[in-house]
Amino acid sequence: EGCIGMAKNARSVEVLRQCGLGLSQYLETLRPGH
Incomplete structure (x- = not known):
C-alpha cells in the first residue's frame, strides 16, 4: 500500500x-547465491 498510495x-x-525499481532491487538481494 505504501508505494501504491504514494503513486496515487x-x-x-x-x-x-x-x-x-527499488522493490525489484530489494528482491534481488534476497535471492540465494547473489
Whole structure:
C-alpha cells in the first residue's frame, strides 16, 4: 500500500516506477547465491 498510495497521491507514473525499481532491487538481494 505504501508505494501504491504514494503513486496515487503524487499521480505520477515516475513515483510508481521508482518504487517498483527499488522493490525489484530489494528482491534481488534476497535471492540465494547473489
